[in-house]
Amino acid sequence: xxxxxxxxxxxxxxxxxxxxxxxxxxxxxxxxxxxxxxxxxxxxxxxxxxxxxxxxxxxxxxxxxxxxxxxxxxxxxxxxxxxxxxxxxxxxxxxxxxxxxxxxxxxxxxxxxxxxxxxxxxxxxxxxxxxxxxxxxxxxxxxxxxxxxxxxxxxxxxxxxxxxxxxxxxxxxxxxxxxxxxxxxxxxxxxxxxxxxxxxxxxxxxxxxxxxxxxxxxxxxxxxxxxxxxxxxxxxxxxxxxxxxxxxxxxxxxxxxxxxxxxxxxxxxxxxxxxxxxxxxxxxxxxxxxxxxxxxxxxxxxxxxxxxxxxxxxxxxxxxxxxxxxxxxxxxxxxxxxxxxxxxxxxxxxxxxxxxxxxxxxxxxxxxxxxxxxxxxxxxxxxxxxxxxxxxxxxxxxxxxxxxxxxxxxxxxxxxxxxxxxxxxxxxxxxxxxxxxxxxxxxxxxxxxxxxxxxxxxxxxxxxxxxxxxxxxxxxxxxxxxxxxxxxxxxxxxxxxxxxxxxxxxxxxxxxxxxxxxxxxxxxxxxxxxxxxxxxxxxxxxxxxxxxxxxxxxxxxxxxxxxxxxxxxx
Numbered sequence: 422x423x424x425x426x427x428x429x430x431x432x433x434x435x436x437x438x439x440x441x442x443x444x445x446x447x448x449x450x451x452x453x454x455x456x457x458x459x460x461x462x463x464x465x466x467x468x469x470x471x472x473x474x475x476x477x478x479x480x481x482x483x484x485x486x487x488x489x490x491x492x493x494x495x496x497x498x499x500x501x502x503x504x505x506x507x508x509x510x511x512x513x514x515x516x517x518x519x520x521x522x523x524x525x526x527x528x529x530x531x532x533x534x535x536x537x538x539x540x541x542x543x544x545x546x547x548x549x550x551x552x553x554x555x556x557x558x559x560x561x562x563x564x565x566x567x568x569x570x571x572x573x574x575x576x577x578x579x580x581x582x583x584x585x586x587x588x589x590x591x592x593x594x595x596x597x598x599x600x601x602x603x604x605x606x607x608x609x610x611x612x613x614x615x616x617x618x619x620x621x622x623x624x625x626x627x628x629x630x631x632x633x634x635x636x637x638x639x640x641x642x643x644x645x646x647x648x649x650x651x652x653x654x655x656x657x658x659x660x661x662x663x664x665x666x667x668x669x670x671x672x673x674x675x676x677x678x679x680x681x682x683x684x685x686x687x688x689x690x691x692x693x694x695x696x697x698x699x700x701x702x703x704x705x706x707x708x709x710x711x712x713x714x715x716x717x718x719x720x721x722x723x724x725x726x727x728x729x730x731x732x733x734x735x736x737x738x739x740x741x742x743x744x745x746x747x748x749x750x751x752x753x754x755x756x757x758x759x760x761x762x763x764x765x766x767x768x769x770x771x772x773x774x775x776x777x778x779x780x781x782x783x784x785x786x787x788x789x790x791x792x793x794x795x796x797x798x799x800x801x802x803x804x805x806x807x808x809x810x811x812x813x814x815x816x817x818x819x820x821x822x823x824x825x826x827x828x829x830x831x832x833x834x835x836x837x838x839x840x841x842x843x844x845x846x847x848x849x850x851x852x853x854x855x856x857x858x859x860x861x862x863x864x865x866x867x868x869x870x871x872x873x874x875x876x877x878x879x880x881x882x883x884x885x886x887x888x889x890x891x892x893x894x895x896x897x898x899x900x901x902x903x904x905x906x907x908x909x910x911x912x913x914x915x916x917x918x919x920x921x922x923x924x925x926x927x928x929x930x931x932x933x934x935x936x937x938x939x940x941x942x943x944x945x946x947x948x949x950x951x952x953x954x955x956x957x958x959x960x961x962x963x964x965x966x967x968x969x970x971x972x973x974x975x976x977x978x979x980x981x982x983x984x985x986x987x988x989x990x991x
Contacts, residue, residue: 464786465623466847467750468613469778471793471803472630474829476610477637478582487603491578492557494794494830495571496539500524503533503541512541514567519574521828523798538562538571573866578830585652593651598640606641607832608653613839614675615656618663621671625750628677629776629791631762635680635697639757643676646755673753680757683742683777684723685764689811690777692736692745693727697759701726710763721763739811743779747787765803772801773813778823782809788847791824792839798826821846899945901952906934916952926981935978960990 470476478490498519501512515535517524524535536544539556546552555561562568582603588594589602599605617624628635628642641650646663648654661667665674680697683690684706700706706721727733736745749756760776768774781787795803799816806819814823825846832838903909910930913919923929933954936942942956963970972990975983 463620463622464788465750466617466625466843467746467781467787467789468624468626468843469776469789469791469793470610470626470628471776471791471795471827472628472634472638473632474794475792475827475832476606476628477634478607478829478833479634479637487582488575488579489557491575491830492559493539494828495519495574495578496542496556496559497521497537497828498574498830499538499567499571500535501538501541501567502535510545511563512536512538512561514538514562514564514570516566519570521826521831574830578833581834588651591651593649597644597650598637599651604652606638607829607838608836609832609838609840611645611650611653611656612836613843615660616840618657618660618672623751623753625753626675626755627746627749628755628757629760629793630757631760631765631776633697633759635677635757635759639677639680642755646674646676675753675755677755677757680759682759683761684727685761685774685777686719686721686723688724689738690742691724691727692742692758693731694734694736694745696731696733697757698731699759701730706761706763710767716767719764719767739777739779739807740809742777743781743809746779747781747783750781750787770802772803772816773805775801775803775805777805777807779807779811780809780814780823789823790843790846792827792842793824794827794829796820796824796826896945896955901944901946903934903937903944906931909934909937913952928977929979932978958990960988962988 473479474490474494478487498521499514500517500520500523501514504511504513515524526532526535538559538561542552542555542561545561546555559568559571562571584594584599584602584604588599594600614626628638643664644650645653645657648657648662657663661670661672663672663675665676668674679695682693682696682698684693685691700709700721700723706723709716709721727735736742765771765774765776776791776793778789778791781789791804791806793804801816801819801824804819804824806814806823808814825842827842835841901912903912910919913930919930921927922933923931936956937944942954944952945955947953970989972985972987974985977983
């Protein structure tokens, strides 16, 4: 599709690779080190990370909340088919595991197309705002079981995003940009980088976004590299800081120092080095693209403004941009690029006008992978993959080779998500397998059951304690206080015959008083206002090998022996 007087090269077109410019001595040395690692089977790797909904959950372009972003991610995990009833249609969940990967048909006779809930909403809701609301609210999900499963994944993801209570509002959290109660960057990003660093692989990272979200990650990312992150610095324990202080040990400075801007128009692409800009403040490039009705031609005049007003260093054309990216990679740097949202959206949000990724030429293989949530299963949509001559690459040659789709919910729930994706796309030795969302959901259910049982046990313990205390109070109300043996005699004489005490092997009144004094028993009134001698026993089982300690007999004050053969009791 051509626009603004341009004609796009078809995606099937191919051309010979362009020859790379001669390398400087510094670059040659970096290439030598990279080549040494390649001999060990580790090709240099340049990773492109989209920012919004790929490494963080919020979105500055569309001002989405964290929960809204999670809901949109969940809508891409649940697959179903469309059932029609006259002029009405419904999306019916297949009851499969939640996954971003298209499911395989279990029944060969069932040929109905499978589509996610998100895609169904896009088909039936023509109004953009109505479509967004339907996706986020799940209101078109008529199956209560499907809705319940989606809500479970939502609750589970929101729960896992919470910062540990002991870290919230601490100085280290605030310094790392974690000012709220939730994590910002996905844990899987840090796990991937730690794994790559431990492998001693040459790699660089470019954070790419249409918006101004780079500052949202710069602070946290740099804290991680400096081993000051309160949650994830433990992942590089044993490696050391990635802030340049360990360069003698082969650990580069991976902090973000520079923000760059990629401008695109009908003449090609310009990388504005060390400048983060959206054009003139009184007429930004994004505001031009938002004009209603849509502008018929590109009136930004961005090239003149960049050269004459901004006067910044630039890299113009695909080959120079590709060379710049190669230098970033070989130096193992981490940088951030603001891509040209205005150009992409003005051209109908087509891949040929999206975030530029150019194949890096050279005698040694250089691998790249672009992680982005906006990539579709059938269309790169937002990533413009170009060969070494600058021609668009067919989608089937770039999908899961140069670019791959990310689901933010899967990425957040699976710490190894990006590593698994990387190995799936570049190394066939590890199968991606099913999504871990179902596994995480089952774990969450077990945690909920554990919490429920814990609450039940706590409630029962409280009830038992209350009953015990109430029983104690009742006993105290019934208990009779005895001051001395004389009072005991007077009181008992009104109820029992005292002449039988101390005769025929029975205990004397003095024995009873001694038991009362020692706390071995007490007297209390029964329901008929009689007097009852009461005692409580605690029996102990004391065993040594196959022998058990037994209380065989008891001898009273009159030297009488009473056979017992009880377990020892008090």
